[in-house]
Amino acid sequence: MYFFKNEFVDAKDVQISPDDRGYYFGDGIYEVFRVYQGQLYECEAHMQRLLRTAAEVRLQLPYSNEAFVQILNELIQKNGLNEGTIYLQITRGEAPRAHPFPTQAEPIVLAYSNEVKRPLATIENGIKAVTQPDIRWLRCDLKTLNLLPNVLAKQAALDHGVQEVVLHREGTVTECSASNLMIVKNQTLYTHPANHLILHGITRAVVLRIAHTLGIPVKEEAFTTGQLLLADEAFITGTTVEITPLLEIDGQAIGTGAPGPLTQTLQREFEKTFLN
Ligand code: PMP
Numbered sequence: 466m467y468f469f470k471n472e473f474v475d476a477k478d479v480q481i482s483p484d485d486r487g488y489y490f491g492d493g494i495y496e497v498f499r500v501y502q503g504q505l506y507e508c509e510a511h512m513q514r515l516l517r518t519a520a521e522v523r524l525q526l527p528y529s530n531e532a533f534v535q536i537l538n539e540l541i542q543k544n545g546l547n548e549g550t551i552y553l554q555i556t557r558g559e560a561p562r563a564h565p566f567p568t569q570a571e572p573i574v575l576a577y578s579n580e581v582k583r584p585l586a587t588i589e590n591g592i593k594a595v596t597q598p599d600i601r602w603l604r605c606d607l608k609t610l611n612l613l614p615n616v617l618a619k620q621a622a623l624d625h626g627v628q629e630v631v632l633h634r635e636g637t638v639t640e641c642s643a644s645n646l647m648i649v650k651n652q653t654l655y656t657h658p659a660n661h662l663i664l665h666g667i668t669r670a671v672v673l674r675i676a677h678t679l680g681i682p683v684k685e686e687a688f689t690t691g692q693l694l695l696a697d698e699a700f701i702t703g704t705t706v707e708i709t710p711l712l713e714i715d716g717q718a719i720g721t722g723a724p725g726p727l728t729q730t731l732q733r734e735f736e737k738t739f740l741n
Contacts, residue, residue, distance in 0.1 A: 466543045468536050468576040471527075473543060476577075485573060487556030490564075491611040493573075494518045495554040498537060499704045500578070501739055503547050505537060506704070510667045515553070518607045524557055527572050540578050549580040550705060554610070584706060588732065591710035591724050592628040592701070596690050597621050599632035599639045599662075606661050618642040629701065631714060634662065636689045644703035645669040646711070648696035648719075649727045653682040655692075668702040675734045681727065690714075698725025708732045 469479045486492035496515045499506040512530050519526045528536070537551055558570025599605075601614045618630040619642040631646060632639045639657055640646055645666040647656040654676050659665040676683050693699060697720045699711040708731055710724035 466540065466577075468540055468574065470573055473539065479575070481575075482559045484559040484561060485556050486558060486560065486567070486570070487554065487573070487610055489562050491609065491613075493554055493556030493610045494522060494524060494608055495552065495610060496608060497704055498551040498553065500541055500546050500549050500551060503541055505534075505541070505551075506739060507667045507671065508534060508537070510670065514608060514665065514667070515555075518609065519555070521604070521607050522609060523566070524555065524572060526555060527574060536574075536576060540576055544578045546578045546580065548582060549578055551576060551578045556610070581705065584709070587628070587709050588707055589724070591712040593713040594627055594629040594631050594641065594711055595622055595625045595715050596633055597630045599634045601632075604661055605639070605663055606659070606665055608664060615642045627713075629711070631690065631693065631711075633690050636691070637687050638690055638693055639663050639687075640666075641701050644701040644706050644709075646693075646699065646701050647672065648688060648693055649698035649725060650692070650696050652727065653684055654727070655684050655686055655688050655696075657687050658685040666702055666704075668704055668707065671735070671738075672702050672708060672731055675731055675738065679730065679734065681731075694719065696720060698728050700725075700728045700731075708735055 466473045467476055467479050496511045498511050512533060540551060553576045556573045558567060558572050560567030560570045597618050618632060622628060622630045629641050631641060638646060640663045647654055657663050673683055693714060694717055699719045701709050701711055710728050712719060712722050
């Protein structure tokens with residue numbers, strides 16, 4: 466079942482209008498939720514990010530926080546979802562193509578679930594990446610539908626035969642195409658500050674919280690691609706990738722070229738917290 470325009474419907478009954486502003490302008494926002502054992506992971510954090518993005522792009526959400534959570538939980542129940550993801554999108558509505566906000570349109574909500582297993586192979590064995598310039602706009606903290614730069618970046622990685630890209634602005638690392646990036650240097654964790662240049666990842670926040678609990682020093686400071694290469698360890702974080710070791714960048718090994726001990730400690734703690 467899908468949720469579309471105020472009701473639960475079959476996939477075939479999701480009829481998206483060509484006048485949907487999401488379609489014309491990418492004029493909409495979204496969240497991807499993780500479901501473990503039938504439960505929403507970090508639901509409140511996702512909802513707060515959705516609310517913030519909506520406010521920043523001046524999109525009036527059609528439901529309360531509680532009503533959204535109820536829709537998500539009903540979707541989990543109706544689809545018998547145990548392990549997977551839920552995609553939730555809200556566009557500014559349907560109106561003939563014109564840039565100004567439409568005066569009549571109602572926001573359109575779409576939500577559906579996917580059965581997705583945890584990516585255990587890459588969580589254990591790590592991934593490789595190439596660097597690419599970060600060509601996105603200056604509000605990367607907003608989770609909007611405008612993902613063409615992310616799509617191009619991800620495809621560049623695949624074209625280079627690796628799984629991810631590390632984005633940088635003039636040599637300063639921001640994040641990856643759909644995940645945040647952290648490095649370990651001399652037992653300290655470094656990651657880009659949560660400002661307008663990165664998405665404020667839910668798993669990024671979870672990892673910082675875990676690090677804090679374990680007494681691992683954290684510095685929310687930007688680092689360069691050069692510093693990334695000289696790091697002891699690196700890993701990416703995200704709702705679907707969880708904590709995935711990053712082993713190689715532009716063909717050069719990071720640290721020993723194997724998943725690092727601090728990365729593995731954080732992975733173990735993450736599993737203990739969310740998967741027991
Ligand atoms: N950065 C970008 C650009 C993303 O698309 C994502 C995925 N939502 C993340 C970081 C990771 O965020 P989260 O941990 O909330 O999934």
